[in-house]
Amino acid sequence: MAAAWIDAAWPAPNGVHGFTTLRHGLGVSPPPFDDFNLGLRAGDDAAAVERNRALLVEHARLPSPPCWLRQVHGVDVASFDTPTAQEAEADASVTSTPGTVLAILTADCMPVLFCADDVSAIGAAHAGWRGLAGGVLENTLAAMRIAPDRVLAWMGPAAGPQAYEIGEEVRDAFVAHDAGAVGAFVATRPGHWRVDLYALARRRLEAAGMAPSRIHGGGLCTISEPQRFFSHRRDQRTGRMASLIWIEPQA
Numbered sequence: 001m002a003a004a005w006i007d008a009a010w011p012a013p014n015g016v017h018g019f020t021t022l023r024h025g026l027g028v029s030p031p032p033f034d035d036f037n038l039g040l041r042a043g044d045d046a047a048a049v050e051r052n053r054a055l056l057v058e059h060a061r062l063p064s065p066p067c068w069l070r071q072v073h074g075v076d077v078a079s080f081d082t083p084t085a086q087e088a089e090a091d092a093s094v095t096s097t098p099g100t101v102l103a104i105l106t107a108d109c110m111p112v113l114f115c116a117d118d119v120s121a122i123g124a125a126h127a128g129w130r131g132l133a134g135g136v137l138e139n140t141l142a143a144m145r146i147a148p149d150r151v152l153a154w155m156g157p158a159a160g161p162q163a164y165e166i167g168e169e170v171r172d173a174f175v176a177h178d179a180g181a182v183g184a185f186v187a188t189r190p191g192h193w194r195v196d197l198y199a200l201a202r203r204r205l206e207a208a209g210m211a212p213s214r215i216h217g218g219g220l221c222t223i224s225e226p227q228r229f230f231s232h233r234r235d236q237r238t239g240r241m242a243s244l245i246w247i248e249p250q251a
Contacts, residue, residue: 004036004059008113008245010154010216015098016115016122018245019060020156022228026059027052029239037230037239039105044239056242063249066103066242067093071126073109075134077143092125092140099249103242107230108222110158110197111243112137116146122245127158129166132200133173138208148209153216156243157229160221161186161196164233174200178207 004025008018027036028051033044038056040049057065064083071091078088080095080102093102094114102124104111109128116122121144125136141148161184168191174181184200185193198218205215222229230239 006157008154008156008217010113010152012115012152012154013117013119015119015248016245017248018113018115018154018243020111020243021056021241023230023239023241024227026055028055032235032237033239036241038242039107039240042107042240043237060244062101062244063099063246064101066101066244067095068103068105069093069126071105073126073128073130075131075136075139077123077125077136077139079143091127091131091136092123092143094121094123094140094143095247096121098247101244101246103244105240105242106156106158106222107232107238107240108159108164108234110201111156111241112140112201113154113156113243113245114140114144115152115245116144117150117152119247121146122247124243124245127197127201129170129173129195129197132197132204133170133177135204137201137204141205141208141210148205149211149214151210152214153205153210155198155201155215155217157220157222157241158197159223159231159233161194161198163221163223164195164197165192166195167192170195178203 002025005019029037076090077092078090114123184196
């Protein structure tokens, strides 16, 4: 069977697990959501998505069903003390409870996972350009209540700098906050630039107090790899991948 997810490539401490699902390897969704769509609001059949979510729990041996969010491209952070089936309207989540699985859905936006060195807290953030510009990463770090220099971050698959073109609104949103962010944009045609979301995220995390050596990932492009990743920018009507993180419960 083909791989259904890629593990987060970071030096996470023992007991912390994180990965991002792929579009194939598991799942029962028909085209254009084939096969492993985990998003209920993408237009796929709800029964197929629920089956896919059940397969995720089973094959990944999750300690509990994920705490899904109703994502709105905002900056709010939900805190989960225990696993729950109730969706919170937020674009990031944190927990200190072993066995509680945090989940973010993406199809070009950037998933960012966080963990504390002492395994006392974890976080997951959905960072599209609006959330990233608005401070969702900084809010997630703050909600973890851990000094940023004791936190690791992994940036999962997102629209990459070689393929993601944006307009003036996006560029202005970042440069107005940080003049140095201009280096993350490359002009393509009048009023348009290619943008490096990973570079922008690194700048935000470093400004929040994280050392560069603690920020990992950033080498995958959802738009450029149709066999592995869903991409809304590329396909418009498509599925959603999930990025998950949890602390292993004590036996």
